[in-house]
Structure formats: C-alpha cells, structure tokens
Amino acid sequence: MRRCFGSWQNLGPTVVDWRCAVKLSDRGNAMPASPIRRLTPLADAAKAKGIKVFHLNIGQPDITTPPEMLEAVKAFSDPVLSYGPSAGLNETREAMAKYLRGIGVDVSANHVLVTQGGSEAILFAMAAICDPGDEIIVFEPFYTNYSGFACMLGVHLRAVQTKVEDGYHLPPVAQIEAKITPKTKAILWSSPGNPTGAVFTRQEVTALVELAKKHGLYAISDEAYREFCYDGHVATCVLDVAAELGCSDRAILIDSISKRFSACGARIGFLVTKNEELLAAILRFGQARLCPPTLEQYAATVGYSVIDKYVPPTIDEYRRRRDRVMEGLAKIPGATCAVPEGAFYVQPRLPVGDADAFAQWLLTDFQKDGKTVMVAPGNGFYATEGAGAEEVRIAYVLKEEDLQIAMDLLVEAIKQWNQR
Template sequence: MPKISNKGQQMPESPIRKLVPYAEAAAAKGKIIYQLNIGQPDIKTPEVALNAVKNHDIEVLSYSHSAGFESYREKLASYYKNTSLPIEKQDIIITTGGSEALLFTMGSITDQGDEVIIPEPFYANYNGFATASGVTIKPIQSKIEDGFALPPISEFEKLITEKTKAILICNPGNPTGYLYTKEEIQQLADLALKHDLFIVSDEVYREFAYDGVKHHSIMSIPELANHAIMVDSVSKRYSMCGARIGCLVSKNTEVITTAMKFAQARLSPPTFAQIASEAALDTPQSYFDEVIEQYTFRRDLLVKGLEKIDGVKVANPKGAFYCIAELPIDNADDFAKWLLEDFEDDNETIMVAPAAGFYSTPNTGLNQVRIAYVLKKENLERALVILEKALKQYNNKA
C-alpha cells in the first residue's frame, strides 16, 4: 500500500471538529446538544447580503479576477478608511476565507524550516497551516491569571533566531477573547522593526470589542508599512461563515505580488460569495450596535455563571465571542468525549472544545476548554446548569 506523507501524518486534528463523530452519535440517539464548541453565530446574516444573491441575474457563473472583484476591493478599502486605516484596493487580495489568506501569507514570507512566533493559546488551525507550510511555530505562553495579555517583549526576544520570519497574533483573540492594547501593539511594532520581522495580525473579530475599548490594528502604524500583514474575513462580522470570503492586506508590494501568485494558482475566490460580501458592506451601523450589545450580554451571563461553579477559573474576554475556562478536571479531552457519550441531564448535554489543541507546547491547557458564547440567553443558561451537574458527576465518577 502506498505510504501517506509525513506531513499528512503530522497534520493535527481540529480540537473544534474532531469530536463531531461523538456528537453525531449522540444526536442519533435523540440527545439534545448545546454546542459551545464552535464559533458559529446564531445572529442573522444581514438581509442586504442575502438579497444581493437572491436577486442577482447572473447567466454565466464565471471566474473573477484572482485578487477578487475590483469593485469589492474598492469598497472594502473604503470600509477600512472609515476605521482610520490607510488601505487602498491594490493592498487587498480577496481570499477563500481568512484561512486561505493565512496560507498565502505563510507561503509568501516563509521557507521550509523557518520560524514564526505566536502567543499561545492561539487559533488551533495555525498549527495546521504551519504544518502544511513546513513552518516551525515558536510558542510563547500567555496566562489565564493575566487574562491572556501579551507576554513580556523580553520573552519574545529570547525566541528570535536567524530563522525567525514573523510574529503572528490574533486580535481580538481566538480562543481567549483578549483585545491587545495600543501599547502592546506598539511594543510588537517596535520589536518587528528592530529585528526586521513581519507582523501578521489576524483581525477577523475586529468589530467585536466590548466595554468601550477600541480595537487597534497593526495596519494603523505607518512605520510598519513594509512589515505588517493583516488577515480579515466576513465570517464573523456579518455572520457569514459559509461564504468563505476573507482577505489578505498589506502595504508591502512584494508581499502582495508574491501572494498573487498563490491566488492565481487557485484561480479565483467564489463569485456568489463575493457578491454577498460586497453587498454586506452596506450593512447599517445599527446592525453592529445590536450585535455588540447581544454579545456583551452573553459574555457577562457566561462569565458570571462560570465563576459561580466550584473550581472553575475564567478570564473575562474584551473581544471576539470566546473565553477559556479552566475546569477542576485533569483531562478536558476525556471530559468532552464523556459529555457526549455517557452524560445527559433530561436527555440534554453540551459540547465544548478541549483547549490543549489551541496550544503548541505539549501537555499544556489539558484542563482548559474553549467556550463560544454564540447561543441565545436561555440556551446559555441551560448549558451552565448542565456543565455544573456534569462536573460534579464526572469528578464523583473519577
């Protein structure tokens, strides 16, 4: 039998999706599952985006430009300018989700064996993107006790070698919900300039900042014009995860020129999804005001509820719609499977994402889970009740 590649064998499973077979088996038995494991908002997609597809009179579903519709890139540049970011249409490549933007970025700025420094815990798929690109992740650990704030810059400097090409951050963070301060972004910028590194900032949750705190983009620092690469997406902003439209943004013309080669190799991003995404830019501010109010309410409900459960520790997120919770257990992976296979409360259970998969350092985050607060009030309240009962039963069993 032909042999599978070493790269394929090393490719990590998604901590978010690997439990799906257990959930499917539980659902087949009639069990109701409250899904706290995945960032799929229940917020309605803006009607303006859906109507743009419904009412379109396309007769031939053709390729678009490899960089995406020019009209979309122009409109997207205007959106960024309205947030005080000096971005032009030529600085943007439309991609098939933020995931493709990250793959294009790694392909454009790294070679086999190069290193990228990433504060952990981080979006789990960074591990997969690094493996696919032959890149080594050098993790630097942020701590729940500090709310997952940026680790000291001195710790970053200790990791920099001749193979270091970039620092990658997610702002606001997935899975932590941490929102970097202006001072932290400037510290990273100064470090990148000092060591001539790229700063890659995954800003797909940029609209989700709470408590009056402002989001600070890496693209807002003029001195970083040749060092900054931003990744963005419509998935969360407009509750359009299935559209699979994102973008890569950089003022560095060499980065854009190189990334375009990858864009041309995959031909073009999907046409209908671009139509919806371009139309979504006409979404009124009232939509976002309501969404922020809803997520702030859900965050407060969840965090306060978790803090009341004996032995649970949680950091209060300032952005995105996730939090990391530390549970009074030894192995969150085992606990998550047990929730689906063996536990039920009135034929109901919950699904969580074990947080170890959001770390690169082995045997880290084993007692942590990521929880997405994307469910409505009554479902979140019920999920908290189930979690408290499950922890008591699980620990009694142990």
C-alpha cells in the same frame, strides 16, 4: 506484482500489485486534527440517540446574516456564473478598503486581496514569507488553524505562553524577543483573541510591531473580530501602527466577513498589506486556486454598506451572551477564567483534570433530561506539550436562553465527572 502481507481480509499473504505499498506523506500523518471539530463524530452519535447537543465548541453564530447580503445573492442574474479575478472583484476590494479608511487606516483597493476566508489569507501569508524549517512566533493559546497551516508548510511555531491569570495579555517584551532566532520570519497574533477574548492594547500591538521592525520580521495581525470589543476596550489595527512606525511594508492584516456579518459559510476573507512584492507573491498563490467565490463577494460588498446598522446591536448581543456564560462559570468551584474583553470566546481552566477526556465524556456518557453540551478541548490551542490540559474553549454564539441551559449542563456535568 509482489506479495503484500496482512491484507484487510486477514487471509494471509496475498499477491497484489504495487499499490499495496502506497502510504500517506509525513505531512499527512503529522497534520493535527482540529480540537474544534475532532469530536464531531461523538456529537453525531449522541444526536442519533435523540440527545440534544448544545454546540459551544465552534464559533458559528446563530445571529441572522444581514438580509441585504442574502438578497444580493438572490439578485444575481448573469446567464453564466463565471470565474472572477484571482485578486477578487474590484468592488469587493474597494468595499473593504473603504471600510478600513473609515476606521482611520490609509489603504486603497490595490492593497487588498480577497481570499477564501480569513484562514486562506493566513495560509497564503505563511506560504509567501516562510520556507520549510522557518519559524513564526505565536502567543498561546492561539487559533488552532495556525498550527495546522504551519504543519502543512513545514513551518515551526515558536510559542510564547500567555496566562489566564493575566487575562491572556502579553508577557514582557524581553520574553518575546528571546524566542527570536535566525529562522524567525514573523510574529503572528489575534486581537480580539480567539480563543482567549483578550484585546491587546495599542501599547502591546506597538511593542510587537517594533520588534518586527527591529529584527526584520513580518507582523501578521488576525483581526477578524475587530468590532466585538466590550467594556471600553478598543482593537488596534496593525496597519495603523506600522504606518506610524514607518514600517508599513512589514505589516499584514488578516480579516474576514465570517463573524462580522455572521456569514461563516460565505468563505470571504481579506489579506491587506502595502508590501507590493508580497502582494504579488500572494496573488500567484491566488491564481493557483483560481478565484474566491463570486456570489459571496457580491454579498460581502453589500454587507459593508449596512455595517453601521448591523454591527452595533450585534455587539450588544454578544456582550449579554458573554455575561451569561461568565455567570455560569462563576458557579463552578475551582474554575479560573479571564473575563473576555472581545471576540466571542472564553478559555477557562476547569477542575476536571483532563479536559480532553472530559469533553469526550460529555458526548458519550453524560446527559441530563436528554441534553448535553459540546466544548473544544483546550490543549489543541497550544503548541507546548501538555499545556491547556485543564482548559476548554467555549464559544458564546447561542441565544441567551440556550446558553443558560448549556452552562447549567456544564455545571452539573463537572459535578458528576468529579464524583465518578
């Protein structure tokens, strides 16, 4: 037993056991909160007061999941819900491989691992190729979980900034190459982009894969929004480019059913690579977490059988929603925004000074007719200190009439914020 000072009761010195000295790890203390979810307690408090909150902060679509997927879960009749293979059900892996072959990518089910969402695929990829202190090149603003997973693993993100004025497309290759050091292990990107909506051209993806090949790096492409491209833009698959350049062993594809089938809660993702050594290492990580969810894999397998029927009208719906959001942003004097080419996000720069404080104020001090809007502060999508301070991420995942109300609220809120 030893003396511990400053007990929670403020009663002065108290004799307690050794457990009073237990503290969090440096990793636990350093783990960043997600900008997408960090303000949820404020939103919950607003709702408790009877305020309607329109959630533009999170990529949770309100489009109906394919009913065939839900029926597949209901039809499960085995008497025991048992463990599945750590790599995923064979039929689910084959469904994903068949889908990729349908878009011109030469893969088999043996190249596919099923993960608990695309996020786990990213985590496993980072863990398999990096040691603590290693580096991965990313393009900011980037999907915020890249930062969280890097923190968990002791990996450093080397950020290359893209600009709203350039539509968040890549800077010159020399600027990217200048970030490569002896500790660099991979280049990681998202296209169609979260949070930017940018769709990298085939030339851009080719340049990234060529850099990876030249410097002995992995090329990791997060393609969870592949179908959602607008105005003639087309997503490029990293596996296709790598095969063309003769470096398939350097390419890692991250994918997911979450957005494609509006099935975020199913937590089914995929990691696809032709690098057998890498697949074996990642499978060992998969064995440690046992297996991906079984029922959801049955749903995913069925989902890919109805993709040609389900996805085209979904793309049209998101295009209309994008246009509605852009109409709203056009009403904000001083706002700077690139028209999203894909995905269902937009990352505008708003005339608010401090977007983080503004996002909090929306939930604590602003409401109109009992309604307010929630956005994700843009600084959480950057690794560079101070970057994104005037930006927010907006997810246009609500039906058009709700988006109209939400954008009208945002326009009014900015007026009131700047008149305080």
